[in-house]
Amino acid sequence: MEAVCHVGDDAVQRLHTLGLEPDDIYVPLGRASAEARLSTELDSPGMAGYTFWSRCNRFFREQMQDDGWTYSNSQQILRCIHPSGRFAITAVSASGNVGEEGASWSGDIRTKNPKGPAVARLVQWNGEQLALFHVPGQRVETPDINEIPTWFLLYKSSKEGLAFELSMPVDMHGKYVDTWRERIVLDENPFRGPEFDIKRLDEAVEDVTVDVPVEFKGAI
Amino acid sequence: MLTSSRLILARKRRRMTLSRLSQESGVSVRSLTAFENGHKAPSPETLDLLASALDLPVSFFSASEVEEIEIDALSFRALSKMSALDRDSARAAGRLAIEINQWMEERFTLPKPNVPTLPHLSPEEAAERVRALWGLGEAPIPNMVHLLESHGVRVFSLAADCASVDAFSLRWKEKTPFIYLNLEKSGERGRFDAAHELGHLVLHAQHRIPHGPEAENEAQQFASAFLMPRSGILAQMLHNADAKRILSAKKKWKVAAVALAYRLKDLGLVTDWRYRTTVKHLSQMGYRRGEPDGIIRESSQLLGKVFSALRASDFPTSKMADDLNITVDELNRHVFGLVPLVIDGEQESSYSKVRPNLRLVSG
Numbered sequence: 001m002e003a004v005c006h007v008g009d010d011a012v013q014r015l016h017t018l019g020l021e022p023d024d025i026y027v028p029l030g031r032a033s034a035e036a037r038l039s040t041e042l043d044s045p046g047m048a049g050y051t052f053w054s055r056c057n058r059f060f061r062e063q064m065q066d067d068g069w070t071y072s073n074s075q076q077i078l079r080c081i082h083p084s085g086r087f088a089i090t091a092v093s094a095s096g097n098v099g100e101e102g103a104s105w106s107g108d109i110r111t112k113n114p115k116g117p118a119v120a121r122l123v124q125w126n127g128e129q130l131a132l133f134h135v136p137g138q139r140v141e142t143p144d145i146n147e148i149p150t151w152f153l154l155y156k157s158s159k160e161g162l163a164f165e166l167s168m169p170v171d172m173h174g175k176y177v178d179t180w181r182e183r184i185v186l187d188e189n190p191f192r193g194p195e196f197d198i199k200r201l202d203e204a205v206e207d208v209t210v211d212v213p214v215e216f217k218g219a220i
Numbered sequence: 221m222l223t224s225s226r227l228i229l230a231r232k233r234r235r236m237t238l239s240r241l242s243q244e245s246g247v248s249v250r251s252l253t254a255f256e257n258g259h260k261a262p263s264p265e266t267l268d269l270l271a272s273a274l275d276l277p278v279s280f281f282s283a284s285e286v287e288e289i290e291i292d293a294l295s296f297r298a299l300s301k302m303s304a305l306d307r308d309s310a311r312a313a314g315r316l317a318i319e320i321n322q323w324m325e326e327r328f329t330l331p332k333p334n335v336p337t338l339p340h341l342s343p344e345e346a347a348e349r350v351r352a353l354w355g356l357g358e359a360p361i362p363n364m365v366h367l368l369e370s371h372g373v374r375v376f377s378l379a380a381d382c383a384s385v386d387a388f389s390l391r392w393k394e395k396t397p398f399i400y401l402n403l404e405k406s407g408e409r410g411r412f413d414a415a416h417e418l419g420h421l422v423l424h425a426q427h428r429i430p431h432g433p434e435a436e437n438e439a440q441q442f443a444s445a446f447l448m449p450r451s452g453i454l455a456q457m458l459h460n461a462d463a464k465r466i467l468s469a470k471k472k473w474k475v476a477a478v479a480l481a482y483r484l485k486d487l488g489l490v491t492d493w494r495y496r497t498t499v500k501h502l503s504q505m506g507y508r509r510g511e512p513d514g515i516i517r518e519s520s521q522l523l524g525k526v527f528s529a530l531r532a533s534d535f536p537t538s539k540m541a542d543d544l545n546i547t548v549d550e551l552n553r554h555v556f557g558l559v560p561l562v563i564d565g566e567q568e569s570s571y572s573k574v575r576p577n578l579r580l581v582s583g
Binding site: 030038040195214 | 326327328329330331352355356357358359362363366367369370451452454455456521522525526529533
């Protein structure tokens with residue numbers, strides 16, 4: 001199957017087929033970012049990043065709980081499982097051209113940290129799946145958690161802010177997951193700006209503007 | 221037809237007693253009392269005299285009734301040292317700013333109030349809680365005014381003729397929070413005042429009325445903890461910091477040097493002796509009365525956007541003032557220092573640390 005990148009309305013529509021709204025992505029990322037900002041120089045150097053990863057997964061699970069999603073930490077992969085039990089999502093830090101429509105399907109975006117055999121098997125399984133599963137309907141036996149497709153909610157912090165996308169990994173090179181069959185890139189990114197850079201959370205960030213939304217109703 | 225509550229509001233706004241207004245207008249005290257009580261209506265000629273003496277359009281006095289801001293709803297610093305005239309003038313100015321806000325809300329969608337009330341917490345705990353709720357972590361706050369505005373607080377300028385009054389705050393109808401800032405102060409002190417007033421809004425709600433030295437101390441502690449969070453300060457390694465180190469460290473938090481020195485003492489990072497000698501040293505360097513080489517005063521993003529949108533729509537400021545039944549001068553006093561000043565309809569001046577003799581002119 002040919003790799004595809006969903007953007008604009010198409011991205012929102014694709015999220016809908018997975019039972020997700022854009023806010024289901026924005027809210028966990030925003031809350032995780034706020035938690036990561038509680039780290040200071042007196043924490044371990046990787047604390048902000050670790051906090052972001054753990055809390056992003058937690059907040060995503062909390063966000064989806066009311067809709068019947070469940071979770072699994074099997075093999076130390078923090079997954080949030082669709083109520084149908086037919087696919088899961090995990091938040092993972094990434095590097096490269098995250099959130100960019102023009103990124104190549106292989107090599108341009110990769111997981112930030114090396115992954116072990118459990119993730120390797122998961123990705124291999126993703127790659128061997130038939131053409132994209134269909135979420136609603138289709139009553140089948142509930143598969144094993146380690147055999148269902150797992151989407152990666154990829155996020156990357158830089159001085160420009162936080163970039164993110166929801167992508168289906170299908171291959172690795174070395175210890176890094178770097179090949180994607182399907183990518184969902186939302187147009188709107190409320191996390192632009194250096195204040196969302198996890199690595200620089202402790203620095204005094206100059207020229208950061210808090211936006212005060214003011215909308216003219218159009219009639220005076 | 222005279223709306224008596226408006227005559228009272230205007231007189232208080234101009235810091236006038238009945239006898240002073242009588243002198244200025246030539247209308248007897250007895251008549252003024254009757255007008256204010258609603259027992260008698262002035263003739264059109266008398267109303268003209270009153271309007272002229274109070275420097276407001278005649279239309280102001282016949283507009284709809286205005287409900288005064290209750291004294292108990294306000295957090296004035298050093299209330300006991302303030303004259304009743306000063307206090308009432310500031311209250312009346314605050315009420316007019318509420319009218320300005322209402323005018324804006326009818327034409328613009330503005331951020332909804334999102335300021336928690338935490339009267340059961342200590343100032344330190346409350347500051348930490350608000351930081352967590354607003355997702356601020358342990359980092360410095362780049363701009364207090366913008367932060368407040370983004371959480372639905374309406375920030376106005378304390379009119380220059382109320383400068384004897386410090387900043388104050390209130391929740392109008394127990395809903396929309398307002399903060400009035402004295403913009404004569406340094407940028408650092410303005411930020412601290414804004415955080416202090418946020419402390420009143422957060423701590424002194426519900427059953428706790430915002431008065432007295434205890435409430436003021438609590439608001440000071442809140443401001444200190446909010447602007448300089450404990451964990452962030454500890455991470456800066458400021459143990460036993462001297463004046464030189466404090467002058468360097470304060471830039472991160474955009475606070476006054478003396479405020480940081482006090483925070484370090486409060487957190488037990490400097491001894492009493494070190495604190496006293498440091499403050500003395502800072503005082504000799506001029507950091508007691510002002511803030512040499514300080515930051516530029518913060519401005520309003522909300523008001524800036526509103527006035528920009530009005531300009532873009534060719535809506536003159538004079539028309540806004542007409543809608544509000546006040547003069548352009550009066551309107552200017554409430555937004556002064558918070559929005560760029562329009563000089564000739566196109567150009568904007570930059571902000572100044574000194575209050576210049578410029579005003580917002582209809583564009």
